[in-house]
Amino acid sequence: MDNSELQPIFDFMRKLAPFDSLHEQTIKQCCQELTISYYSKQQKLVNVDSNEPQLYIVRSGAFEVTTQQGELIDRVAEGEYFGFSGMLSGEKIVNQVHILEDALVYHLSAKMFDQLRANSHSFDRFFNQAFAKRLRNQGSLQHSHISTARITHIMSRDLTTITADASIHEAAQLMSKKRLSSLVVVNQDKLCGILTDRDLRNRVLAKGLGGDLLVEQIMTKEPTIIEPNALIFEAMLKMSENNIHHLPVVDQERPIAIITSTDLIRSQSSQPLLLIGQIERQNSLEALIQVSQKIPDLLHNLISSDAKAIEIGRILTSVTDSLTRRLIVLKQKQLGPAPMAFCWLAFGSQGRQDQMAGSDQDSALILEKTPSEQDKCYFKQLSEFVCSALNECGFPFCPGNIMAQNPQWQLTLQQWQQQFSKWVNTPQPSALLNATIFFDMRGIYGELSLFTTLQTTVLNKTKGNDIFLAALSQNALQSTPPLGFFRSFVIERDGSEVKGIDLKHKGNALINDIVRTYALAAGIEEVNTSKRLESLIEKSKIDKEVAMNLLDAWEFIAHKRLTNQGQQFNNTQPVSNYILPDSLSSLVRHQLKDAFKVIHEAQGTIRLKFLRQF
Structure with missing residues (x-):
């Protein structure tokens, strides 16, 4: 291009952030390097060559950047850019660029772009910030995915409450008038219970009781609750695990909404929840092994959706927890009820709820009391079945043998307390190095009070x-x-x-x-x-x-x-x-x-x- 052609480009570029922070000679050099393209609206899409990344500078016109599924990430108009994400991340461009208006675009090569970033801190910072914004926009899209969406996105704050001293007759009238299946019961604006249509049927009508009873006499006290920033996925799990259909949403002890199973069904279907549902319905090890073959695909889909790592870890761990519980239940159907209360513990990544690909098993048992030889035989069969089955389902044996099938880790509550006392009160560095995994523990199945008692003891000591x-x-x-x-x-x-x-x-x-x-x-x-x-x-x-x-x-x-x-x-x-x-x-x-x-x-x-x- 001769000077007469370069001048209008230079006039445009020197006013454009972050080029306006560069030396005039550098801007002129950029202008000489630019190539120019015209995009017609009829073309619909920009043919972005992922093998030749470049910065697209919009001189006129408008574009939309979307995911491959068509979800909007950003709109780009005159004086704005696209194409920088691929150059900054080094990853293949998978987003689509739709042409909204006829457009004139300048192209800056990746080589020149990298050179400008290296030589100008302000230029580099501008595109890093733009890249971060683009990532946030993409991240916000994930909230529409059930695995990463939060309760706040589906709850309604139009909450109907009733006081504990109201009559059942008043409660029934209120539910009928507002066509509700439940009421949140409050005392001075704080949650004290929940009253559902099931409570009215089972605790009043079925027993022929009158409507003058007080709400507090039949309500469910200390109901299971959830926080507004929790994942929808967590709400589904809580309902499934506790066999309930209503979940009060509580913020700082004050109820602000209620979520029903219908709300969750409406929100959208969930691959993780469907997988957990399949796990809970299986009645044989062979069937569970087959269902578990879907876990790598679940992980791959979550990674592809760019969900946060912390949320992927929680979702995968929820699947592992469900699989562990189902295996215990299946074996107990064969063995019969346990001879005493027990709790299945998870340690390490499962305990922390941050499992990823290749996570192995780390588990143990807390027993209520000293087992007899017959009791030991029961827990031996149970634990060996579960650990072997988990291995067949894709969760490898622990190389250090920290597993519930190891008799060394089938201890009574008192023995566990003594073991932790030894680690805490007389810590030997080499022994403690192998024991740190035990301090990330969580109760998975059984009498969870055994776990909470042990945890309280441990924390009091540490x-x-x-x-x-x-x-x-x-x-x-x-x-x-x-x-x-x-x-x-x-x-x-x-x-x-x-x-x-x-x-x-x-x-x-x-x-x-x-x-x-x-x-x-x-x-x-x-x-x-x-x-x-x-x-x-x-x-x-x-x-x-x-x-x-x-x-x-x-x-x-x-x-x-x-x-x-x-x-x-x-x-x-x-x-x-x-x-x-x-x-x-x-x-x-x-x-x-x-x-x-x-x-x-x-x-x-x-x-x-x-x-x-x-």
């Missing part, structure tokens, strides 16, 4: 226990994030084979270790890492910025780990936790280094906090 916390901190510092001098990555090798960076053990696991130490020091009941951080912030036991950085780092590393596993799945490669830095874009490598830096700094903090006096 809270403020300087010697134990020092030993736990030492273990948390045994491994460090893979950063060397000048923030270069430290690559693991197996002989001549380059393995890459272990995102699990050198990333997420280190954050789990740090947060576990803080949580046990504060006596916090939560086991999930993000919930532990939330509780620590709430109780002012950790600096809020430190906690948020750890949470963001955990999510970023886990998300990268999942997307890498998704790519391995697509390429029919063995799924692993390793990733090669060279396979990542420069932006993602930079972000990964920042995440590892957060871990490094947090390790320094716990060293000062828990090891200073030792």
